[in-house]
Amino acid sequence: MLQQYGITVPQGQLADTPEQAAAAAAVWGDKAMIKGQVLTGGRGKAGAIRAVSSEVEAESTANKILAMSVNGYPVKQLLVTECLNIRAEYYVAITVDRTNKSVVLIVSTAGGMDVEDIAAQQPEKIRRFTLVGADEQVSTESLIQWLSESFPDTSLLDRATKITQNMYRLLRDKDCLLVEINPLAVTADGRLVAADAKIVFDDNGLAKHADIACLLNPEEYTADELEAKDAGLTFVSLSGEIGCIVNGAGLAMAMMDGIKLAGGNPANFLDVGGSSSPQKVLAAMRILLRNTRLKAILINIFGGITRCDDIAQGVLLAREELDINVPIIIRLRGTNEEEGRSLLSNAGMIVAHRTKDAIRDAVNCAYKETQQ
Amino acid sequence: MSILIDEQTRVIVQGITGRDGSFHTEAMLKYGTKVIGGVTPGKGGRTVCNLPVFDTVKEAVERTGAQCSAIFVPAAFAPDAIREAADAGISLIVCITDGIPVLDMVDLYHELKRKHVRMIGPNCPGIISPGKCKVGIMPDFIHMQGDIGVISRSGTLTYEVVYDLSEKNLGQSTCIGIGGDPIIGTGFVDLLEMFENDDNTDAIILIGEIGGEDEEKAASFIRTSVSKKVISFISGRTAPPEKRMGHAGAIISGGKGGVEAKVKALQEAGVVVVDRPDQICDLL
Numbered sequence: 001m002l003q004q005y006g007i008t009v010p011q012g013q014l015a016d017t018p019e020q021a022a023a024a025a026a027v028w029g030d031k032a033m034i035k036g037q038v039l040t041g042g043r044g045k046a047g048a049i050r051a052v053s054s055e056v057e058a059e060s061t062a063n064k065i066l067a068m069s070v071n072g073y074p075v076k077q078l079l080v081t082e083c084l085n086i087r088a089e090y091y092v093a094i095t096v097d098r099t100n101k102s103v104v105l106i107v108s109t110a111g112g113m114d115v116e117d118i119a120a121q122q123p124e125k126i127r128r129f130t131l132v133g134a135d136e137q138v139s140t141e142s143l144i145q146w147l148s149e150s151f152p153d154t155s156l157l158d159r160a161t162k163i164t165q166n167m168y169r170l171l172r173d174k175d176c177l178l179v180e181i182n183p184l185a186v187t188a189d190g191r192l193v194a195a196d197a198k199i200v201f202d203d204n205g206l207a208k209h210a211d212i213a214c215l216l217n218p219e220e221y222t223a224d225e226l227e228a229k230d231a232g233l234t235f236v237s238l239s240g241e242i243g244c245i246v247n248g249a250g251l252a253m254a255m256m257d258g259i260k261l262a263g264g265n266p267a268n269f270l271d272v273g274g275s276s277s278p279q280k281v282l283a284a285m286r287i288l289l290r291n292t293r294l295k296a297i298l299i300n301i302f303g304g305i306t307r308c309d310d311i312a313q314g315v316l317l318a319r320e321e322l323d324i325n326v327p328i329i330i331r332l333r334g335t336n337e338e339e340g341r342s343l344l345s346n347a348g349m350i351v352a353h354r355t356k357d358a359i360r361d362a363v364n365c366a367y368k369e370t371q372q
Numbered sequence: 373m374s375i376l377i378d379e380q381t382r383v384i385v386q387g388i389t390g391r392d393g394s395f396h397t398e399a400m401l402k403y404g405t406k407v408i409g410g411v412t413p414g415k416g417g418r419t420v421c422n423l424p425v426f427d428t429v430k431e432a433v434e435r436t437g438a439q440c441s442a443i444f445v446p447a448a449f450a451p452d453a454i455r456e457a458a459d460a461g462i463s464l465i466v467c468i469t470d471g472i473p474v475l476d477m478v479d480l481y482h483e484l485k486r487k488h489v490r491m492i493g494p495n496c497p498g499i500i501s502p503g504k505c506k507v508g509i510m511p512d513f514i515h516m517q518g519d520i521g522v523i524s525r526s527g528t529l530t531y532e533v534v535y536d537l538s539e540k541n542l543g544q545s546t547c548i549g550i551g552g553d554p555i556i557g558t559g560f561v562d563l564l565e566m567f568e569n570d571d572n573t574d575a576i577i578l579i580g581e582i583g584g585e586d587e588e589k590a591a592s593f594i595r596t597s598v599s600k601k602v603i604s605f606i607s608g609r610t611a612p613p614e615k616r617m618g619h620a621g622a623i624i625s626g627g628k629g630g631v632e633a634k635v636k637a638l639q640e641a642g643v644v645v646v647d648r649p650d651q652i653c654d655l656l
Contacts, residue, residue, distance in 0.1 A: 096474050098585075103475070133482065171475070202473050205474075236612060247528055250525065253607040254526075254529050256611070257607055261648065
């Protein structure tokens, strides 16, 4: 993608196995880089990016990196590239600054790993320039003027300006939240190469960009997350034991906080969304029940657009269709509360009125065994 | 009194012929809101809920004298709808639509500022001044007229708090859902100022969440400029950290945005911050 925008990147090849990596490294003679391909930062620090100086070393290093996980993401693929003879490393990024409601360019001469530590300890080494903000569009002249402090060499300055402009074009064209090149390497032969990069796309922009939406890698998500996506649910897996089904992200977060406060741990974040059909509740229950740690399910609904009777019907449907072996605690309030409540109590289920009480009951049910 | 909207506010609905637009137009009318027309390009001349539909906001404003527009159009058309409303002389935009790209909001935020147009949202439930007017999608039956102002980044969590308030006979002057997106038209500070200046608001409830620095900004504003009682709840203590934004996210936020930092800032400004939303009522 950077290449499409005229930015030089290292020559390289993808490899799925240590053997492929060794073969790819051989192309570069006695020096090559092996980079674990994962969708998160901190790879260099985790040891997932290494230089190798022989085919044999390439194979063993590839083997090691393929066995690693970075930030919980397993490395499944490698990129084998030329080993750049690097003279200097810059950090260059364009991103959205939500506090100042602006698009900012960030440049540091201290590129490479740990740039956020430098930001905290030596803030003077990180420079920021507002590209879109309260003032009207900035001029090319002022951008060049600003960049010249970081790139005093005129030939570098010229290319750095083009790279920055192209990064901005990419950000706007594809609705990115971040276009980051780190490091932007100055090589011994005087090239300016994007040695590594990271682009974050705005989920809200994907509808406009079919070419980006199709890049979505199903492996980035768990099976549960993909099923949730298909069912129109927002789902994030967590490490606790109490499964949560809530409508609205704020209420969901508040309830998870409440569980923690009551001495329990949420197993997940799940927002069933605004117009919840019984089918959505069924899908949510199916996903939650696959979790072997699950000890209780806590359903908390405040019916605005969502109708409590729809939720109740979904719960009854799930009881018929799924094998449920954990207690279900339900709290309903709001639109059609009475209808929902009577549907469930006719089926022998108890419905709480207050979130506080429901959380207490769920924590008691879930951890009863361990307490005894 | 109330802030932003009252029984005099003249409202149009952009996207009035859509499923959500027409449904909520009817609900707003039933509540007593002065909805006086709607806009859907290409559908001018029709009627929805006995209200005239216009092709453009400009025409709607000229013919009805509307001041406020509720936007229900799909995300892909929402930025243009917002611009059209601002250019036509609407002074208050309430954008219910969710899914607007962040970069579009960066542009719009500054455009609206330059044009002196206020926007609430996007991705929000809207505004209600109980007993007078509602511009939005919130369940109105849970509200009750009174003297407590509510500002929140969340929808259903606000309903939960409002339900508790009304149940204990603690009515509300105005409740505003400001929206959960990273960049929104109006943050806590402007609304705190309006509530501070509103004679009929005695206390303010501020419901925040993790991310951004709006709560921190609210805290420093409260410290210097708010004399009324402020009670707050911040959700997201257990939310997993955002991994994607990496270096740049950390540089930009500088370690701010977590619940602890927000709670500390608010407490230092004299705000009572509760652990659970249901504790808010006990403090009023």
